Amino acid sequence: MKVTDLARKLSITPDSVRYYTRIGLLNPRKNHTNGYRDYGQRDQLRLNFILSARQLGxxxxxxxxxxxxxxxxxxxxxxxxxxxxxxxxxxxxxxxxxxxxxxxxxxxxxxxxxxxxxxxxxxxxxxxxxxxxxx
Amino acid sequence: MKVTDLARKLSITPDSVRYYTRIGLLNPRKNHTNGYRDYGQRDQLRLNFILSARQLGxxxxxxxxxxxxxxxxxxxxxxxxxxxxxxxxxxxxxxxxxxxxxxxxxxxxxxxxxxxxxxxxxxxxxxxxxxxxxx
DNA sequence: GTTGACTTGTGAGTTACTCACAGGTTTAGC
DNA sequence: GCTAAACCTGTGAGTAACTCACAAGTCAAC
Known part of the structure; x- marks a missing residue:
C-alpha cells in the first residue's frame, strides 16, 4: 500500500501517516525501485492501534x-x-x-x-x- | 519597578513578564546605567489588562x-x-x-x-x- | 570583597500534527 | 511515445503561550 491508500483506509490524511512514519511509529518497507514506502497489514494494525489510543486520550x-x-x-x-x-x-x-x-x-x-x-x-x-x- | 516586582504584584512569574515584554505587549523604559528594564504604572495597567483578557479566553x-x-x-x-x-x-x-x-x-x-x-x-x-x- | 540573588538577551523545548517545497515517479490520455 | 496531472520522497518550518536554560553582567548584604 502507498501512503494514500493506507490513509484512506483509516480516514486520516496522508500527511498524518507520513508523520507517524517520520517519528517511527510506523515502519513501512521501502520499495527500492522507486523509493516509495510500502505499507502492509502490520502497519495498518499498528495505525489502527495508534488511532484507538489517541481517541482514548x-x-x-x-x-x-x-x-x-x-x-x-x-x-x-x-x-x-x-x-x-x-x-x-x-x-x-x-x-x-x-x-x-x-x-x-x-x-x-x-x-x-x-x-x-x-x-x-x-x-x-x-x-x-x-x-x-x-x- | 524591576521585573520581579511587577511579577509579584500581579502574581505571575518573572518569566511571563519577560515574555510579554519580549513580544512587545509591555514596553518598559530601559535603565541605561545597568540595562535593567524599568516597569511603571502604565506597564502595570497594561499587564493587568492582558491578564484579564487572557482569563476571558x-x-x-x-x-x-x-x-x-x-x-x-x-x-x-x-x-x-x-x-x-x-x-x-x-x-x-x-x-x-x-x-x-x-x-x-x-x-x-x-x-x-x-x-x-x-x-x-x-x-x-x-x-x-x-x-x-x-x- | 566575596557570595548569592538578581538582571539581561536569546535560543530552544513543549504537542501533534499540518503545510510547504524541491525534486523524482507514475499514470492516463492522446 | 509524450505530456500533464497527480502522486511520491525527505525535510524544514509553523502553530500557542509560555517555560527553561545559559552566559554574562549587576546589585545587596555581610
Missing amino acids: FSIDDIEQIIGIANQGETPCPFVRELIAQRLAETEEKFNSLVKLREQMSLALTQWKEEPNKEPTADMICHLIENFEHG | FSIDDIEQIIGIANQGETPCPFVRELIAQRLAETEEKFNSLVKLREQMSLALTQWKEEPNKEPTADMICHLIENFEHG
Whole structure:
C-alpha cells in the first residue's frame, strides 16, 4: 500500500501517516525501485492501534511507551491501566477549567449587553474587559 | 519597578513578564546605567489588562489587535464583543469534545475492570485498547 | 570583597500534527 | 511515445503561550 491508500483506509490524511512514519511509529518497507514506502497489514494494525489510543486520550509519547513494553514481550496492560487513570484525572482538570472559562465568557457576553462602547483613554484600553466582574 | 516586582504584584512569574515584554505587549523604559528594564504604572495597567483578557479566553493575538485599535484612538469595544462571541463558540466546541473524551475514558476505565491483562502477540499490542467498545 | 540573588538577551523545548517545497515517479490520455 | 496531472520522497518550518536554560553582567548584604 502507498501512503494514500493506507490513509484512506483509516480516514486520516496522508500527511498524518507520513508523520507517524517520520517519528517511527510506523515502519513501512521501502520499495527500492522507486523509493516509495510500502505499507502492509502490520502497519495498518499498528495505525489502527495508534488511532484507538489517541481517541482514548493517550499521547504519542504514551503510545511509544506502550509499544515499547509490548516489543519486549511484556504485557503493557498494567501500564495502560495506570496511564488512563492519570490521563483521565488530567482531562477532568482541563474539563473543570474549561467549565469555568465558559461560565466567565458567557457571563461577560450577558453583562456586556447592558454596557456601552467607550473610547479608550490613557489608563483604559477596553472598559468591558477591565471592569468585568468575574464570579 | 524591576521585573520581579511587577511579577509579584500581579502574581505571575518573572518569566511571563519577560515574555510579554519580549513580544512587545509591555514596553518598559530601559535603565541605561545597568540595562535593567524599568516597569511603571502604565506597564502595570497594561499587564493587568492582558491578564484579564487572557482569563476571558482571548488569545495573545486578540490582545495585540485590541490594543492596536485602542492605540489608533478608536473604541475596541465592538471588536471585543464580536471576538468574545467567536471565542465562546470555540470554547463550546472544545468543551463538547472534552465531554466526549471524558466519557470514553471513564467508560474504558470501567470496562477494563472486568478485563484481564494479556500478553502481546504479533497482531495485538494491547487488547484493552484494541477491543475497547466505544459508545 | 566575596557570595548569592538578581538582571539581561536569546535560543530552544513543549504537542501533534499540518503545510510547504524541491525534486523524482507514475499514470492516463492522446 | 509524450505530456500533464497527480502522486511520491525527505525535510524544514509553523502553530500557542509560555517555560527553561545559559552566559554574562549587576546589585545587596555581610
